Amino acid sequence: MINLTINDQKIRVPAGTTVLEAAKKLNINIPTLCNHSDLCVAGNCRVCLVELTGARTLIAACAMPVSEGMDIHTNTLKVRNARKHVVELLLSEHRSDCTKCYKNQKCELQALANEFAFGDTIFLDLVEDHPYTIDRSSPSFIKDDSKCIRCQRCVRTCAELQYISAIAVANKGAHQKISSFHDRPMSHVICTNCGQCVNRCPTGALVEKTYIDHVWDAIYDPDKHVVVQTAPAVRVALGEDLGYDPGERVTGKMVTALKQLGFDSVLDTDFSADLTIMEEGTELLFRLKKALVDGDTSIKFPMFTSCSPGWIKFIEHKYPEFLPNLSTCKSPQQMFGALAKTFYAQKKKLDPAKMVSVSIMPCTAKKFEADRPEMRASGFKDIDYVLTTRELAIMIKQAGIDFRNLEPGHYDSIMGESTGAGVIFGATGGVMEAALRTAYEIVTGREVPFQNLNIVPVRGMEGVKEASIKIEGCTSEWKFLEGVELKVAIAHGLTNANEIMRLVRQGKAPYHFVEIMACPGGCIGGGGQPIPTSMEIRKNRMKAIYSEDEHMVLRKSHENPDVIAIYSEFLGKPNSHKSHELLHTHYVERESY
Amino acid sequence: MRHKGLNKVDLIFEKVDLREVLTKAFRMSSEEIIQEILESGLKGRGGAGFPTGLKWKYTAAEKDPDKYVVCNADEGEPGTFKDREILDKVAGKMYGGMAIAGHAIGAKKGIVYLRGEYRFLLPQLMRELESFHAMIAEIGYDFHINYALGSGAYICGEESALFESIEGFRGEPRNKPPYPTTSGVYGKPTSINNVETLVTVLMIIREGAGVYNQLGTKDSRGSKVFSVSGDTPTPGIFELELGMTVQEFVNEFGDGDTKAVQVGGASGFCVPRKRFTDTIIGFEGVPTGGSMKLFNSSRSMYNVLRNYLDFFAEESCGQCTPCRVGCQQLLKGVEKVKKGEVQSSYLNELVKLAETMKIASKCGLGQSVGNAFRTIVENFKEEIIY
Numbered sequence: 004m005i006n007l008t009i010n011d012q013k014i015r016v017p018a019g020t021t022v023l024e025a026a027k028k029l030n031i032n033i034p035t036l037c038n039h040s041d042l043c044v045a046g047n048c049r050v051c052l053v054e055l056t057g058a059r060t061l062i063a064a065c066a067m068p069v070s071e072g073m074d075i076h077t078n079t080l081k082v083r084n085a086r087k088h089v090v091e092l093l094l095s096e097h098r099s100d101c102t103k104c105y106k107n108q109k110c111e112l113q114a115l116a117n118e119f120a121f122g123d124t125i126f127l128d129l130v131e132d133h134p135y136t137i138d139r140s141s142p143s144f145i146k147d148d149s150k151c152i153r154c155q156r157c158v159r160t161c162a163e164l165q166y167i168s169a170i171a172v173a174n175k176g177a178h179q180k181i182s183s184f185h186d187r188p189m190s191h192v193i194c195t196n197c198g199q200c201v202n203r204c205p206t207g208a209l210v211e212k213t214y215i216d217h218v219w220d221a222i223y224d225p226d227k228h229v230v231v232q233t234a235p236a237v238r239v240a241l242g243e244d245l246g247y248d249p250g251e252r253v254t255g256k257m258v259t260a261l262k263q264l265g266f267d268s269v270l271d272t273d274f275s276a277d278l279t280i281m282e283e284g285t286e287l288l289f290r291l292k293k294a295l296v297d298g299d300t301s302i303k304f305p306m307f308t309s310c311s312p313g314w315i316k317f318i319e320h321k322y323p324e325f326l327p328n329l330s331t332c333k334s335p336q337q338m339f340g341a342l343a344k345t346f347y348a349q350k351k352k353l354d355p356a357k358m359v360s361v362s363i364m365p366c367t368a369k370k371f372e373a374d375r376p377e378m379r380a381s382g383f384k385d386i387d388y389v390l391t392t393r394e395l396a397i398m399i400k401q402a403g404i405d406f407r408n409l410e411p412g413h414y415d416s417i418m419g420e421s422t423g424a425g426v427i428f429g430a431t432g433g434v435m436e437a438a439l440r441t442a443y444e445i446v447t448g449r450e451v452p453f454q455n456l457n458i459v460p461v462r463g464m465e466g467v468k469e470a471s472i473k474i475e476g477c478t479s480e481w482k483f484l485e486g487v488e489l490k491v492a493i494a495h496g497l498t499n500a501n502e503i504m505r506l507v508r509q510g511k512a513p514y515h516f517v518e519i520m521a522c523p524g525g526c527i528g529g530g531g532q533p534i535p536t537s538m539e540i541r542k543n544r545m546k547a548i549y550s551e552d553e554h555m556v557l558r559k560s561h562e563n564p565d566v567i568a569i570y571s572e573f574l575g576k577p578n579s580h581k582s583h584e585l586l587h588t589h590y591v592e593r594e595s596y
Numbered sequence: 597m598r599h600k601g602l603n604k605v606d607l608i609f610e611k612v613d614l615r616e617v618l619t620k621a622f623r624m625s626s627e628e629i630i631q632e633i634l635e636s637g638l639k640g641r642g643g644a645g646f647p648t649g650l651k652w653k654y655t656a657a658e659k660d661p662d663k664y665v666v667c668n669a670d671e672g673e674p675g676t677f678k679d680r681e682i683l684d685k686v687a688g689k690m691y692g693g694m695a696i697a698g699h700a701i702g703a704k705k706g707i708v709y710l711r712g713e714y715r716f717l718l719p720q721l722m723r724e725l726e727s728f729h730a731m732i733a734e735i736g737y738d739f740h741i742n743y744a745l746g747s748g749a750y751i752c753g754e755e756s757a758l759f760e761s762i763e764g765f766r767g768e769p770r771n772k773p774p775y776p777t778t779s780g781v782y783g784k785p786t787s788i789n790n791v792e793t794l795v796t797v798l799m800i801i802r803e804g805a806g807v808y809n810q811l812g813t814k815d816s817r818g819s820k821v822f823s824v825s826g827d828t829p830t831p832g833i834f835e836l837e838l839g840m841t842v843q844e845f846v847n848e849f850g851d852g853d854t855k856a857v858q859v860g861g862a863s864g865f866c867v868p869r870k871r872f873t874d875t876i877i878g879f880e881g882v883p884t885g886g887s888m889k890l891f892n893s894s895r896s897m898y899n900v901l902r903n904y905l906d907f908f909a910e911e912s913c914g915q916c917t918p919c920r921v922g923c924q925q926l927l928k929g930v931e932k933v934k935k936g937e938v939q940s941s942y943l944n945e946l947v948k949l950a951e952t953m954k955i956a957s958k959c960g961l962g963q964s965v966g967n968a969f970r971t972i973v974e975n976f977k978e979e980i981i982y
Contacts, residue, residue: 049917067771173912179913
């Protein structure tokens with residue numbers, strides 16, 4: 004343990020603690036900017052400067068480990084003047100069109116400016132001295148270099164959390180910028196559109212590409228029937244942008260708000276998550292049968308889940324030789340989209356040409372996914388617009404809805420029913436748990452042997468999780484699986500995904516089925532979720548997801564009455580010809596830069 | 597304080613029997629070598645002036661058996677070219693100094709980080725390295741040196757940016773602590789020393805600390821190689837005993853019309869004529885890594901300053917705010933003052949900014965921009981404004 008004083012208060016902390024962390028324990032606030040709890044220390048922005056008695060210079064509190072006898076002062080005139088200068092300097096290279104900025108009032112630089120640098124600016128404006136690009140090429144986000152303050156949170160996110168480095172630091176000195184391979188547009192590099200950089204950008208330099216106005220136009224077009232679906236992870240995070248603490252479930256209020264916004268049908272992605280389990284679970288069993296019974300050597304294991312579009316683009320770029328291992332199932336969003344303009348249109352007697360299909364997603368990569376050319380199974384663009392959780396919160400505010408006082412509502416019928424299995428898709432391990440709940444029961448006729456259906460080994464925030472389940476007491480149709488130990492793995496965050504892929508490439512991954520989500524914590528930590536994000540916030544959202552599951556009457560996908568109905572009325576059975584037409588897809592190899 | 601006048605010395609370029617010196621060094625214990633260097637009073641010759649013996653003592657104390665000696669041959673300070681001459685003429689002595697450093701700290705591996713622009717020297721340096729390796733093998737000593745090449749960035753002369761560069765990463769300074777003595781190149785305990793420092797070490801071992809520390813002053817022991825340039829009839833490289841005043845230096849090298857001397861390059865200090873007699877060149881006055889640039893009355897000090905600031909705005913790594921943005925603000929600011937587009941009192945704001953950069957920047961680059969800025973603006977204000 005190390006003893007030190009901060010602002011004349013004594014404190015004892017473990018070795019390795021930073022001055023910033025020690026100060027926090029004393030409830031002393033030191034402003035930060037480049038620092039982020041999910042990322043390695045950078046010490047770049049110099050906003051957290053403090054005075055260390057005896058040191059020649061000020062020190063960055065975030066990057067300085069404590070040492071015995073340190074005497075720190077966080078609020079001297081020297082410190083305040085330096086911080087003011089630093090914030091002023093950042094403002095001088097930042098295009099401060101704040102009132103017009105998408106991040107207005109959600110910008111960390113703006114907050115610091117309020118604190119330190121109000122009134123007349125000291126320094127000269129540097130923005131126009133450098134040519135800058137506003138890259139709108141990605142369907143998912145906008146990268147505006149004129150708002151960038153070079154904190155490198157995005158660079159660290161892309162490298163550390165996602166193992167991609169689609170963006171990196173280029174050039175030096177006055178010309179330093181965050182750029183891509185050969186300055187290519189973001190749509191033409193290895194970027195997975197995961198949006199984790201957007202979640203961590205302190206300014207408006209990285210923001211989602213918004214489609215709010217397109218959706219308003221559709222809602223107010225009397226000729227259009229606007230269908231909306233909401234992803235599982237949205238309901239446990241939306242509240243954060245509307246004044247609630249992280250981890251508050253606002254499902255019912257969200258449904259009411261969507262109806263008040265003017266959506267014609269308010270439906271649930273959880274329904275198509277259940278459907279995904281039927282298709283994907285069946286696909287896994289068929290693959291096992293082909294490999295084990297028919298001896299088909301073309302069937303490769305492990306089979307990978309395919310619901311995370313960031314992960315799909317990652318494997319297309321980095322491990323294209325394993326595309327055959329991917330489940331051919333579309334993601335729940337796209338299954339929903341394909342059915343909305345076919346099955347739902349028929350049932351509700353709607354002209355699909357006059358339908359607009361909107362989805363509310365915790366995700367920026369879903370915007371890209373909806374634009375993929377494969378995603379037009381209905382004969383139209385299956386999903387017209389994807390909005391993030393954040394964009395929905397903006398719409399609710401724009402409409403003047405008093406969210407807190409809304410009465411909870413219910414999803415509309417036939418594609419609005421869901422089970423707890425569909426809900427847990429929002430957390431890492433959730434797809435695996437949902438799949439096991441159903442597949443085990445299909446094969447054995449009995450429920451998975453876990454108390455209260457909670458398959459605890461696949462839950463939690465560990466980067467890579469492994470589990471196995473011994474299949475016993477198979478029904479006659481699945482006798483070939485008797486005694487098989489089904490091995491599964493789960494990874495979230497693409498750095499962890501890469502760890503698994505490395506093992507797969509080396510032939511050291513003994514799994515049958517692997518769930519991968521591009522974002523830390525799964526969709527609850529998605530790139531479209533409320534900002535800020537941290538491990539604590541994600542854990543709270545995860546808790547809420549499992550609590551949502553516990554509160555559901557039905558908790559197994561195959562028991563979803565809407566799912567049962569759609570198979571009997573429309574699709575036939577899982578992996579049927581019709582299913583393949585509408586609910587399955589294929590992948591493309593992409594360049595790795 | 598007594599000063600010593602200007603005395604030419606010949607230690608660095610003196611031919612020595614390398615095998616004899618190294619044999620002597622390897623017979624000494626690690627502690628004995630470090631003690632000898634501590635007693636010599638040698639401070640690093642790259643510019644920062646950290647006591648070499650102390651650096652070795654810290655590195656020697658580290659438990660990790662995998663340690664490195666890195667030779668910083670990324671000579672990039674504007675106006676310094678003495679390491680090029682040392683590499684050209686007495687590279688063997690530098691290798692010898694590295695082996696002695698390795699013996700002192702317990703390292704078996706050395707890396708020379710050579711300035712990219714000095715690539716033309718590489719073939720001859722490699723030939724000499726080959727015979728050096730052969731020689732120490734004959735002595736029966738195990739030490740191996742490799743080369744790493746820079747690519748022209750000034751910042752890579754900063755020790756931790758240099759390590760990043762060697763490791764194949766973008767040359768950006770690291771947060772300190774940890775210091776190189778604990779975690780240097782490849783995260784291993786590292787002693788990083790300048791080319792001239794390492795040659796000096798060899799000479800101290802040969803001559804003995806007692807002889808060496810007779811040269812120079814209390815704070816600046818020994819002699820130093822100077823790169824003399826600018827308005828001088830005798831530009832070039834000169835080894836001089838430390839402790840002379842700027843006046844004595846100007847008497848020897850000036851053209852009779854010297855109005856200022858920039859000591860220590862772009863990151864150093866500008867000494868105006870009125871301070872020549874009371875400014876000592878050394879750690880008690882103005883320290884220098886060797887760069888000595890003389891300016892006569894035909895020179896515009898505005899142009900000199902503008903040139904330095906332009907250099908820093910380009911050569912900042914761009915990582916930390918005070919340096920990346922501060923350099924641009926200083927440059928644009930003095931340009932606007934010169935053009936009369938902002939009031940001359942704006943210079944006061946800029947001086948304050950330069951002071952902030954000195955205490956707020958992450959590394960020595962940003963911290964030293966203020967040196968030249970303050971000393972030129974303070975002493976030649978009229979030339980900046982009018």
